[in-house]
Amino acid sequence: MSRILVHGLEKSYGDARVLERVNVSAEAGEFLSLVGASGCGKSTFLRILLGQEQQSGGVVVVGDQPIVPEPTPQRGIVFQRYSVFPHLTALQNLLLVEDFRSGGPFGRVFGARRKSARQEAETMLERVGLAHARHLYPASLSGGMQQRLAIAQTLLGRPQILLLDEPFGALDPGIRIEMHELLTELWTEHGMTVVMVTHDIGEAFKLGTRVLVFDKVRHDPQFPSAYGATITYDLKLDRKHRASARDVAEVAAMVGTTRLDSAIATTAS
């Protein structure tokens, strides 16, 4: 529920420049889909937003303040893997959110606060369809269930911004469609600003209110890493009208995807 403002963002690793001149301005409640070829720096961009990595130049503002250079509860994250804690059951994973929030010396809440946290966790488990799996460890959950748990856990943290790093990349197509529906519902309920990195062009168009394409505009044949990627295409989508097949085809051509048909099909699903 906060705006995001990125201005003149740069990121280099030594001599290799990954991102340059990245400018984004997003209103509160927007859903940004980031697409681009592999290794173009879109995940780096997300990790900078998260605070896990620091930019080499430029500013990132969330709400009214430049972001703190470390992860905070302001920005929630769901990764493709390692997104839930393997040593806790589904229910314990959700209870952990309140435990961490209390920040007490025991890292745990007790009494009435625990009771209400438990209630909230149970409701959330019910909401994402994991009530039957509350006492299972993540290792015994399927990939889709683990990601549902990860999203539930992140939402319990009540972030102003939800960051998703290819959250459905490892899931089967059928499960992916289910997850799209769940995510869209939760986004409508909670109204937070979402930034999602994805490889799946169809997914980007289907879920996003805006699709941003990362690509390199300058090339140096002698030194390929001299220039970084920037945002080359910024398409606002109207929720009421689905993206046209032409738009999808255009973005697919930029990213270099070969599976245009399935991208258009996902968009329409």
Added chain:
Amino acid sequence: MLARGTGIVQAAIGPEVARLQLSGPKARLRLINATVSRGGALLLGTLPFAAVAIAYLFASAQRLAVNPSDKLLPSPAQMWSAFSDLATVPDKRSGDLILWADTYASLIRLFAGVGMATLVALSLGVAIGFIPRVRAFLLPLVTVVCVIPPLALLPILFIALGLGETAKITLIALGVAPVMVRDIANRVMELPPELVAKAQTLGGNSWTMVLRLVLPQVMPRLITCVRLALGPAWLFLIAAEAIASTEGLGYRIFLVRRYLSMDVILPYVAWITLLAVMTDWLLVRLSHIISPWAHPVRTR
């Protein structure tokens, strides 16, 4: 209709399957794919033990046949009588049951030493692995201490701490702790950065993340560490007891060595082995109880 259809198909291929099952050539699997049944594994596992036992019995019987008062390879009966005397007949001088007094003294030293090493390894290892400033401060020291041969420190410990229990326990702790610290620190540094980032986005601070993320995650590794450290710990225990002690399993072995009492030494070695195996088994059970998530039930 469907059921009848499949029935017909089955009836048609039934004889064919039967024929194939009867006459099919036995699959000759590669060595790496030929698995062993449970009973087969038990049998194969027992064979080496049986071979050692038979070889010993044979050699012992031969030597005793030549010289009935031979002390080098005592018969099982001789060993049993010596061992049960130590376990049940009170010592004339002290009135102690020697086996149990030795076992008690040794185990106290062993567990005190390994216990202290474990506490140090856990606290230092987590701090070094999780907090960059502590890592920069302490990792070089720990790395250097790791390569000092602990037995070379034994004279220093006896001079500085006297010949009592403190020196022996310190030797064991000093001997195993540095490697454990490094191992735990490595395990903490191997935690997926995604988990640490996620914990922070949920509001975890450095301390609560240690409690709720790092400690539970390193617990299985810590127990493995202790299991591996018990081997060297026994070594240091017996070395320390051999040099300066008045009781203990190692002390006894080195004491009776003067009289060539193999009938005591061999059962004592077997007894130490048994204690070590039981400790190891208990630690595995403990790991299952503390960290069930790290030991998923294997489906056959």
